[in-house]
Amino acid sequence: MARPLQASIDLAALTHNLGVVRRHAPNSRIMAVIKANAYGHGMLRAAGALREADGFAVLRLEEAMALREAGFTQRILLLEGFFSADELPLLAQHRISSVIHHSAQAELLQRAELSEKIDVFLKINTGMNRLGFLPEQFPAALESLRANKNVASVTLTTHFATADEPPGISAQLELFDRLTRGLELPRSLANSAAILRHPETHGDWVRPGITLYGASPFAEASAQELGLKPVMTLQSRIIAVQNLGAGDTAGYGGLFRAERPTRIGIVACGYADGYPRHAPTGTPILVNGKRTRTIGRVSMDMLFADLTGIPDAAVDSPVTLWGDGLPADEVARAAGTISYELFCALAPRVPVVEIGK
Numbered sequence: 370m371a372r373p374l375q376a377s378i379d380l381a382a383l384t385h386n387l388g389v390v391r392r393h394a395p396n397s398r399i400m401a402v403i404k405a406n407a408y409g410h411g412m413l414r415a416a417g418a419l420r421e422a423d424g425f426a427v428l429r430l431e432e433a434m435a436l437r438e439a440g441f442t443q444r445i446l447l448l449e450g451f452f453s454a455d456e457l458p459l460l461a462q463h464r465i466s467s468v469i470h471h472s473a474q475a476e477l478l479q480r481a482e483l484s485e486k487i488d489v490f491l492k493i494n495t496g497m498n499r500l501g502f503l504p505e506q507f508p509a510a511l512e513s514l515r516a517n518k519n520v521a522s523v524t525l526t527t528h529f530a531t532a533d534e535p536p537g538i539s540a541q542l543e544l545f546d547r548l549t550r551g552l553e554l555p556r557s558l559a560n561s562a563a564i565l566r567h568p569e570t571h572g573d574w575v576r577p578g579i580t581l582y583g584a585s586p587f588a589e590a591s592a593q594e595l596g597l598k599p600v601m602t603l604q605s606r607i608i609a610v611q612n613l614g615a616g617d618t619a620g621y622g623g624l625f626r627a628e629r630p631t632r633i634g635i636v637a638c639g640y641a642d643g644y645p646r647h648a649p650t651g652t653p654i655l656v657n658g659k660r661t662r663t664i665g666r667v668s669m670d671m672l673f674a675d676l677t678g679i680p681d682a683a684v685d686s687p688v689t690l691w692g693d694g695l696p697a698d699e700v701a702r703a704a705g706t707i708s709y710e711l712f713c714a715l716a717p718r719v720p721v722v723e724i725g726k
C-alpha cells in the first residue's frame with residue numbers, strides 16, 4: 370500500500386469556474402492565469418481543462434513554450450515580460466506576448482533583430498507600486514513603443530492592489546482612465562476580485578487566477594457563495610491512533626496538552642507535503658467526513674487530528690486536509706494565510722490524480 374496522501378484535481382470544476390468568470394465578464398476575453406504551475410494544480414493539466422480560455426498568462430518563457438509545444442494556439446502573455454535580449458527571438462518565433470514594464474525592456478526590444486513583431490502589454494503603475502511605468506512616464510513609453518519596429522500591437526494594462534477590500538479600485542481606475550482616455554487601444558485590468566466585484570474594470574482582457582481554482586478572492590465571501598467549485602482536494606488517512614490521558618502532550622514542543630482523556634489520529638500529511646507548519650491547534654480538518662480540528666505542531670510528514678466526537682474514526686479513516694467538503698479558504702484563514710499559498714505549496718512528492726474528466 371502506498372502512502373495514502375494524494376491531491377485530486379477536478380478538471381470539470383476548473384471548466385465550471387471558467388464558465389463563472391465568463392458569465393461575469395461576457396464581453397471580455399479571458400486570459401487564464403496559470404503561473405506557478407497553475408497555482409499548484411499542474412500547468413498543462415489546467416490549460417487542458419481551460420482550453421476554451423482566450424489566452425494564458427505565465428511567468429517564464431519555458432512555460433509559454435511548453436504551452437505552444439502542447440498545441441495551445443491562443444494568446445500567451447509573460448506577466449513580467451522578458452528578462453534578457455536572448456529570449457526575444459523565441460518570443461517572436463512562438464508568438465508570445467510580453468508585458469513591458471520599464472524602459473530598459475523597451476530598449477532591448479527596440480535593438481533586437483527579430484523575425485516577427487511582438488504583441489506587448491504596456492504596464493502602468495497606478496498605485497500598486499510593483500511593476501509598471503509611472504503616470505508621468507507613460508506617454509513617452511507609449512510613444513516609443515508605437516515607434517518600435519518590433520512591436521505588433523500595444524495593450525494597456527495595470528494591476529490593482531485592493532480589488533478585494535477597501536479602499537477598492539476607484540483611485541487606480543480613475544488614474545488609468547485619465548491617462549489612457551482617447552487611446553483606441555485594448556485594455557487589461559481585472560484580476561479575480563475585480564472581475565467579480567468591479568465590472569467597470571473588465572475591458573478587453575480579464576486575468577482570472579484564484580477563481581479558476583475554486584477559491585474566493587474575498588475574505589468575507591465564500592467560494593460557494595460565488596458559485597465556484599473547489600478544484601484541488603488534498604486527502605489522506607489516519608495511520609495511527611493515540612489515546613492521551615489528561616496532562617499528556619502531543620508532538621514537537623509538547624505544544625498541545627490534553628485537558629481530559631483525548632483520542633487523536635495521526636494523519637499522513639506534513640509540512641514537507643505543503644501543509645502549513647504554522648497552522649495552529651484548531652485548524653479545521655475532516656475525518657470520516659466529519660469536521661474536527663488539528664492539534665499541536667505540524668511535523669514534516671504527519672500532523673494530529675482530534676478524534677473527539679468521531680468514535681468510529683480509526684486507522685485508515687479518510688481525512689480531508691482541504692478541498693471538497695472543507696474550503697481551502699477556511700484552512701488558510703486558520704493558518705494565517707490565503708488559499709493561493711496553500712495551493713502553490715503543494716509539494717512535488719504528493720501524487721496527483723485527475724477526476725472529473
Ligand SMILES: *Cc1c(COP(=O)(O)O)cnc(C)c1O
Nearest residue numbers: 402528560561562576577578579
Ligand atoms: C497573479 C496575477 C493575476 C491573477 O490574480 P488572482 O487574484 O489570482 O485572480 C492577475 N494579474 C496579474 C498581473 C497577476 O500577477
